[in-house]
Structures are given as C-alpha cells and as structure tokens.
Amino acid sequence: GESVGLHLPTLSVQEGDNSIINCAYSNSASDYFIWYKQESGKGPQFIIDIRSNMDKRQGQRVTVLLNKTVKHLSLQIAATQPGDSAVYFCAENKNNFNKFYFGSGTKLNVKP
Amino acid sequence: KAGVTQTPRYLIKTRGQQVTLSCSPISGHRSVSWYQQTPGQGLQFLFEYFSETQRNKGNFPGRFSGRQFSNSRSEMNVSTLELGDSALYLCASSLGDRAEAFFGQGTRLTVV
Numbered sequence: 001g002e003s004v005g006l007h008l009p010t011l012s013v014q015e016g017d018n019s020i021i022n023c024a025y026s027n028s029a030s031d032y033f034i035w036y037k038q039e040s041g042k043g044p045q046f047i048i049d050i051r052s053n054m055d056k057r058q059g060q061r062v063t064v065l066l067n068k069t070v071k072h073l074s075l076q077i078a079a080t081q082p083g084d085s086a087v088y089f090c091a092e093n094k095n096n097f098n099k100f101y102f103g104s105g106t107k108l109n110v111k112p
Numbered sequence: 113k114a115g116v117t118q119t120p121r122y123l124i125k126t127r128g129q130q131v132t133l134s135c136s137p138i139s140g141h142r143s144v145s146w147y148q149q150t151p152g153q154g155l156q157f158l159f160e161y162f163s164e165t166q167r168n169k170g171n172f173p174g175r176f177s178g179r180q181f182s183n184s185r186s187e188m189n190v191s192t193l194e195l196g197d198s199a200l201y202l203c204a205s206s207l208g209d210r211a212e213a214f215f216g217q218g219t220r221l222t223v224v
Contacts, residue, residue, distance in 0.1 A: 032210050043116070043202050043215030044155070089155065097209050098145050099168040102155035 012109040019077040021106045023090035028071060030092040034100065035064060035075045039086045047075070047088075077108075085110045114138065116205050116216035124222045130191040133219045137184050137205030144186040145213065146178060149200040158201075161186055193223045 013019045025033070031052035036044035048059045050066050050073075057064050063076040073090050087107050091100040117136040125131050137144050145168075146158040157170040161180035178188040184205075190197055200220050204213040 034213075041217070043204075043217050045215070046212045049212070091155075093210055095210075097162070097167050098143050098160050098204075098206050098211075098213065099157050099170070100145075100213075101157065102147075104154045 009104070010107045010109065012111060013080050015080060015082060015110055015112050017080055019075075019080045019084070019108060019110075021075045021077075021088050021108065023073040023075075023103050025071050025073060025090070025092050025101075025103075027092065027094055027101075028068075030094045030101075032093040032095070033064070033066065033073055034091045034093075035062075035073075036089045036091060036102075037084075037086045038089065038105070044089060080108075080110050082110050082112055084108060116203055116214050118201075118203050118216035118219050120219060121217065122220045122222075124224060125193050127193055127195060127223055129193050130189060131193060131221060132187055132189045133201055133203075133221070135186045135188075135203030135205075135216060137186070137203075138207075138214055141205035141207050141214075142184055143206040143208070144180055144184060145204045145206070146186070146188050147202045147204065148172070149202055149218070150198075155202070158188065190221075195223050197221065198223045 034049045035047040038044045050057045050064045061078045065074045087105045089105045090103045119134045143162045145160040147155050149155045160168040164180045175191045180186045200218040202218045204215045206213045
C-alpha cells in the first residue's frame with residue numbers, strides 16, 4: 001500500500017504557542033491531501049485540505065503547506081489551545097474517488 | 113443536520129462468528145467509505161460505495177464485504193472472525209468525490 005508517515009508520534013506544546021505537525025508521503029502521483037483531527041472516542045474530523053496545484057492553504061488558525069519536491073506536508077496551528085489536543089492524521093489521495101491512505105498519526109498534547 | 117450514524121457502537125464476538133455493521137450517512141451523501149483503525153496499522157481503507165456500487169477496495173481478505181442500499185445506508189460484513197479483526201471500524205460519508213468526508217464515531221469490535 002501507500003506509505004504516508006509522520007516524523008513525530010507525539011508533540012507537546014505550551015498553550016498559546018504555534019504547533020507544526022509534519023507528514024511525509026511516498027507517492028508522487030498523489031494530488032490531494034487532507035488533515036484530520038481525532039479526539040478520544042470520536043471519529044476523525046476534517047481540518048483542511050490542499051490540492052497539488054497549491055503550495056499553501058490557510059484556514060482558521062491552521063495552515064497547510066505542501067512541498068511536492070520532497071513529498072512533505074505540514075500542518076501549522078497558530079496559538080494552540082487545550083481543545084487542539086488530539087491525534088492528527090494526514091491522508092493522501094491520487095485521483096481515486098474517495099480512497100485515502102492515512103498516515104500513522106501524531107498526538108498533540110497542549111500544556112496549559 | 114444529523115451526522116454519520118454507526119450502529120452498534122460496541123460489539124463483542126467470538127472467533128469464527130460473523131458480524132454486520134451499519135452506517136447511515138448524512139442525508140444527501142451518496143459516497144460511503146469504510147476504514148479499519150487499529151493501534152498497529154492505523155487507519156486502513158476497506159472499501160467505498162457510491163450509488164450502490166463498490167468503487168474502490170482496499171487490501172483486505174474476502175471475508176470483508178459490504179453493500180450499499182438505495183437510500184445510501186451501508187453495511188459491512190466480516191465473516192469467520194479472527195482475533196486480528198478487533199478494531200474500530202469507521203464509516204465516512206461524502207457529498208462528492210474528494211470532498212470533505214464526515215466520519216461517524218465508529219463501531220468498536222472486539223473478537224474473543
């Protein structure tokens with residue numbers, strides 16, 4: 001299968017700081033990427049997406065950066081809040097309807 | 113509007129039995145995807161249905177099957193259960209292709 005991995009399994013940040021979660025993907029044919037947030041006991045929740053014709057996309061307090069040259073994706077969370085504590089997954093799609101390959105996830109701990 | 117509903121939430125089965133899980137997508141969503149989530153393998157794509165047709169299938173044995181009804185509700189079935197099938201099974205619905213996917217809370221299956 002596809003290999004979508006994360007560099008850090010756990011990230012601890014202080015409340016108010018910015019967080020950066022990284023993801024490496026292996027398939028250069030992938031052209032659509034999504035970041036999901038999963039809180040304990042819940043299903044993943046869509047955060048932001050980006051297509052391969054873009055390098056950057058911003059949402060509310062979140063920014064996704066895509067570097068196709070090195071096949072790297074990152075999620076930046078500004079002014080991290082305790083409610084941001086969760087596991088974050090990146091997922092990739094290569095123009096194959098809704099079949100996504102998910103990374104292994106990064107757990108974000110926000111310290112008050 | 114109602115979210116994705118998965119039933120049952122929890123299930124305990126014995127090895128060799130079979131199980132059927134249900135997913136009701138968001139009203140109007142015609143795409144339903146299923147994922148298996150385990151601590152060791154993470155989120156893995158099982159299959160996707162659209163308008164009662166399976167469009168994609170992941171790398172799972174034939175014991176895993178699914179179907180979709182005319183009202184877009186979907187079921188997945190696992191026959192001859194093995195201990196390794198213990199997992200959280202997640203269903204996601206989407207309005208269209210490569211659109212935001214909404215996940216249910218999942219069904220936690222334990223095989224003993």
